[in-house]
Amino acid sequence: MSPHTSAPAHSSASAHTSASPHASGPSRPSASELLDFVRRTAADSALIDSLPLDPQGRTWVRLDGPGGSEAWLIGWPPGTGTGWHDHAESQGAFATARGALRENALAARLPASGWKTLELAEDLDRQRELTVGQGRAFGRHHVHEVYNASETEHAVSVHAYHPPLPLLRRFSRTGAVLRLEQIERPEDWQ
Numbered sequence: 281m282s283p284h285t286s287a288p289a290h291s292s293a294s295a296h297t298s299a300s301p302h303a304s305g306p307s308r309p310s311a312s313e314l315l316d317f318v319r320r321t322a323a324d325s326a327l328i329d330s331l332p333l334d335p336q337g338r339t340w341v342r343l344d345g346p347g348g349s350e351a352w353l354i355g356w357p358p359g360t361g362t363g364w365h366d367h368a369e370s371q372g373a374f375a376t377a378r379g380a381l382r383e384n385a386l387a388a389r390l391p392a393s394g395w396k397t398l399e400l401a402e403d404l405d406r407q408r409e410l411t412v413g414q415g416r417a418f419g420r421h422h423v424h425e426v427y428n429a430s431e432t433e434h435a436v437s438v439h440a441y442h443p444p445l446p447l448l449r450r451f452s453r454t455g456a457v458l459r460l461e462q463i464e465r466p467e468d469w470q
Contacts (some may be wrong), residue, residue: 351438358430363452372440375438399440399456423451
């Protein structure tokens with residue numbers, strides 16, 4: 281696999297998958313199994329060291345995830361992030377392998393469709409910092425942004441999603457107003 285580089289974008293910006301976004305069955309990994317996978321993978325120092333780091337943009341390599349999940353090893357230069365987004369019908373997990381990542385998230389499940397702008401209630405914001413070895417799992421329609429707040433050091437992380445990402449919704453946020461800006465599909469990431 282060859283690594284990819286880009287300006288700050290979602291970790292799967294170059295992903296393409298032909299798997300059904302609603303695939304299920306006996307091998308469907310749970311959120312806790314995805315979290316276990318990303319933590320184990322983040323502890324693989326040889327794999328982490330193999331990712332070339334670019335000072336200008338994120339780098340990533342696709343990995344084989346458990347049960348047909350989509351997985352990524354991602355390098356984050358200082359100050360880069362994803363912006364607000366969700367993973368539609370996919371559940372997921374990520375863990376930090378090097379450095380630290382911050383996650384801002386909303387503690388509410390948003391409607392899957394039928395809206396362009398939402399006014400968020402108070403006290404929905406959650407922030408956490410994930411240092412080496414720490415990770416988190418999340419369910420469908422989890423809205424968050426992830427970024428490397430360091431001004432000097434790269435971060436590296438491992439992410440997994442199941443089913444493989446059928447789409448990604450990008451949002452902008454001004455105060456309590458969340459606005460749907462763009463819907464991306466795997467064919468857009470080629």
